[in-house]
Amino acid sequence: MEATLSARALETLLGDWRADGGSAYRTLADRIRLLILDGRIPVGTRLPAERDLAARLGLSRTTVTAAYRELREQRMLRSLRGSGSVARLPGAPAVLPVPPAADYVDFSKAALPALPWLAEVAREAVEDLPAHLGDPGFDPIGIPQLRAAIADRYTTRGLPTDPEQVMVTLGAQHAIALLSRAVVGRGDRAVIEAPTYPHAYEALRAAGARLVTVATAPDDVGPDGFGAVDEAGDLVRAMGHANPVAAYLMPDFHNPTGRSLDAEARERVLDAAARQGTVVIADETTAELDIDRGLDLKPLAAYGPAVMVGSVGKTVWGGVRVGWIRADRPLIRRLLAVRSPGDLGTPILEQLIVARLLARMDDILDERREQLRAGRDHLERRLADAFPGWHVPHVDGGIATWVGLGAPVSSQLALAARTQGLIVAAGPRFGIDGAFERFLRLPICYDAETTDAAVQALTRAWGSLARTPVPEQSVLAAVV
Template identity: 75%
Template sequence: MSDVTLSARALENLLGDWRGHARGEGLGEPAYRALAERVRLLVIDGRVPVGTRLPAERDLADRLALSRTTVTAAYRRLREQSLLTSVRGSGSVVRLPGAPALLPAPTGADSIDFSKAAPPALPWLADIAREAVDDLPAHLGDPGFDPVGLPVLRQAIADRYSARGLPTSPDQIMVTIGAQHAIALLSRALIGRGDRAVIEAPTYPHAYEALRVAGARLVPVAVSPHDAGEFGASDEGAAFAQAFRHANPVSAYLMPDFQNPTGRSMSEDTRERVLDAAARQGTVVIADETIAELDIDRAFSPLPLAAYGPAVLVGSTGKSVWGGVRIGWIRADRPLLRRLLAVRAPGDLGTPILEQLIVARLLARMDDILALRREQLRAGRDLLETLLAEAFPDWHVPHVDGGIVTWVGLGAPVSSQLALAARTQGLVVAAGPRFGIDGAFERFLRLPICHSAAETEAAVRALRLAWESLPGMPVAEVGLLSEVV
């Protein structure tokens, strides 16, 4: 249970114009059913996270100017749908039957894997790797076990942060075996069994899995997509402040830039408010910046999160260089780095030396790398938007301004069904519930914008065939499926 209580006022804001679907008792849809249906959609969409305590019936009735009988009937209907559990003395708490959708890996060479949001390797990566081999002899006299990171790479990472506006010294850096390794190390160092940890909802699934393995009780805070669509944008600063205040978490995992999967970026004001609220509670904020520099055309250029207040930063080259180069890092204060060293030894004895030398050379060319990725992502985004608009005019496709994914609204809670149907067409996609902790987000589908044009075109054709196979789903009359590119 998240221990987060939704006030009557906050729920009213989320409900929006729910009355437009009701015409009163005896006229069209009864008010209690319309209210229950809108709450149901908020839960399925993940806007009201699983474990949230809904306002008391009397408080919500007063706020919505309804009879308490109407609200009681709406809550009862939600309980009948297994979306609410009510315990005397504990209130009514949101639940959701089922588990996140995790589909198996591709089954054939012809499959298109859209479940992985990662670009192909840099075209000059092989050349850089050959150059890095020339640096290797200088390190062959050492044992080769490096739990902190080569000085040359730590200096390069520190210099990159300083260039982005966050002065950093090499002794604030630990090099890891990718960003996921960094998140797992931090989880083990910061979290004890039963401790609470705040996460965004939806969020990156491997991150919340690492937190859970460390024993965390997860406290989800709903975040809006880059283009909030039907329900509008939420006040994230206030939502996080409430979660910190009520749950008193030891840690929080956030993606402030081009969040995966929603694509949204926190405003600078929200960054300050979130970090201030976390500092008041002593909560350690972990900011995942693995895609923070993959800007396409964002209207503002925020500093790294730690420039706005205390935060631990996680970075890697997996999304900018290539996922096959397993190098990540943690930027933190020295006492925390010492704790990380203590928990690292039982799991691994250090980061590969050659890969560190490769990345040290690549960081010197990061501006060129980002310029290339920016143009690739712009082309991928624009192509995907065009194809989806033609094939699925009723879908809501946010116009993201950076990152590697878009969080598509399907208009119906069929994401897992669609993902399963897509597999029969040779396409593997990550269904929306994969990014929630208890099966939410059935109305969303995460699609990457970083694949080649040929793969994207083939993926949309497969998606349309899968969509057509679902009963009652509208399909645009276009010639997309007959085109062979």
Template identity: 70%
Template sequence: MVDAQLSARTLTALLGEWREGGSAYTALADRIRLLTIDGRIPVDTRLPAERELAEHLGLSRTTVTAAYRQLRELGFLQSVRGSGSVTRLQGTPAMLSVPGDRGYLDLSKAAMPALPWLVEASRRGVEELPRHLGGAGFDPIGTPELRAAIAERYTARGLPTAPEQIMVTIGAQHAIALLSRALIGRGDRALIEQPTYPHAYEALRAAGARLVPVSAIPDSQRADAADSAVETAAFEQAIRQANPAMGYLMPDFHNPTGRSLAPEQRERILAAAARQGTVIVADETTAELDIDRVGSVLPMAAYGDAVLVGSVGKTVWGGLRVGWIRAERPLIRKLVGLRAPGDLGTPILEQLIVTELLPEMPRILELRREQLRAGRDHIEQLLASRFPEWDVPHVHGGLATWINLGSPVSSQLALAARNHGLLIAAGPRFGIDGAFERFLRLPISYSAEETTRAVDALALAWGSLLRHPVPDTGYLADVV
């Protein structure tokens, strides 16, 4: 079944600077193949007709025909009667993780291992379960105990919060998708950082938003306060000119750049949004993963009107699918009403486990700080030794580092790394238009052994990149 059709204009934008020497049809086929493997062209997407694409690219139809033929021979394109040329991916549906028995080391996910005492907290949660078994078990807003615990956590962080301002969700991604449906009408504009968390812009697009990107300047690229002012002015201008219905930001330890907004930046962005009636949604899933950030920063909503999204996926464990939304009561009521068509509530047992864990958050964060500091220092040392030509920023928190490779080869490097057992997320995965081929996101959250193995694989892939053609292989793991 064909799920979507890609126009020639859109595909041309995704291709970017695809002509890098060699025959034109081979270069075109290689770029479409990389876009498919990287998930930027979904499987089962109908590509433009050969003549239409040739006109947009200024090529002969013969060249495009040859490129499509090569893609068919490689298994990345299939002719479907009545549907034209449809993208395929060898061996698996799009965006499925590589099976563990293939022996890959998966660094496409920036995540932490489970807490050492998660099993014990789970046992305590199970002990609390009997008193909830008398009801139907469908909980669209969250148990009173968990909502109170989340509110207490915000209050402890300097943002007084009532339980009535909290809605519990099935992770942060569910929260972002639900807010997108509540705040955006089809055709509305949505402000978003560039680069950004890919599943966020996917949720916005699914809600019908037209994206308005603003560049997020990594801390490592800021020479002085003037650079922060430039970034803030860009946000203000975009809000004023585009009048977006919603803005999605990651103000703390931004994924993927690691950048954090200063208090004065938060105030100015929220003030600009308030003037235009734009609702700012701040993703705080990594906000408390501080290693050694200078100065204290309050939650975004302490500086003005903002809706906050949080979860325990980055601090406790990604397998514990509990997140939340902090908003004013009218929006919470609207969200509860919109939720039923998609799901009937967050699992009770998982809520009970999180309720047991939230009072231990200071202890949890201290453990994570030690783990992330060790991971950051180790990967910085390895990369400096093996890749002195790469620009590796020194991050002060979060889960990853955003590396400038110096050449637009991120997708090729990610593909070549698969031959050496490593899955990584190429830079363009975090752009809404295929940009960031010069960048690579690497997590700092893995063990020293795993990180060393990953850097060894990267060294082999980097060394082979210019010596050999990139082979046709691989799957794309989900990016989180």
């Protein structure tokens, strides 16, 4: 069934769209276009009627009509008789995004390229396949050798684990969606960090959760106090006040901020969760991507009750769709029941590939560490030269840095960057209700040539914003 966006919901997503100071209808059209391109308005969603949106925004209907007309001319909306205006992407079927043109730099994905020897491991894994061909091939929990390899990896990292505590999934996103359906009921509260991984809060919302946000920020505190939050204390208070059934956290190298929780914070948060009966879901997709953190931290569940989610999407390659859940046995049984109506298991060959790769994980992490170090250091140098007024936190691991722009112009900058051949996700993509217009997530995963091209495009885009009025510093608190 076609999703419908109310005028009130669109107003929230638009945020402070009038800050652009240009023509009202074009500014409105540009902001809606970005929301569609960013995925915050999913393709196929019906937008509010022109009359309803005009009344909600305090505009004339003529202004909204002109904005919708411009979006139709840009092929961002399609009009259906009796159905109003529906979001779309140019040159694509109604539900599929368009691959970026070859001459675009896509900085919207924070992901490393495939391991150079992945094809070799895949060929070796084919030799293991005949032993499984006598079975039906539907595997909803994971082949024994992979579950054992995942359990061994946790044990090596300081969290004793039995293979029966592991379920293999179709990547970390699949794991988060399964857990959301198993743990959350409609109307239940769930705690999330803000900003956070967008597809996680989308999965929780799809399960019916009411989201309670807790601020997080980089460990690197800027001169204006940027990053100075007591996340652990805020999480403890949120669990006590909201009584949530679940909390989704990224304790190590948080995406997008790069922040890590220290051992004391982990203990405090898990102790509070245990008192409230809150199921803590810890996303470890980036947990082992340590560059130079210098802390010996164990997986979150070593400090108290927590459900662990992991994958090889960031360490090996996003094209290997294998993840896992580490939980107690009763929850694993519940997950099996939740999973069966949606899918029938994880591909066997990909599991065999990952089982071999986990045996070489230390070598993989050594290689990734050097790639990330080079990418981080190069990006920091380029941004310092090009944008001395930006605050660029120095991250000690993970896949991205959460840059402070100094003004609420992230969506404007993302739109301008597209005209310069760069695709980058605006800050509000990582928040809810239009927050984080002062921030931009930039990946540290790319080679020097790609990073140079991205920074050059950002420089041109930023220069184009210099001709646009920016709100005074006093209004920033209302934006973030």
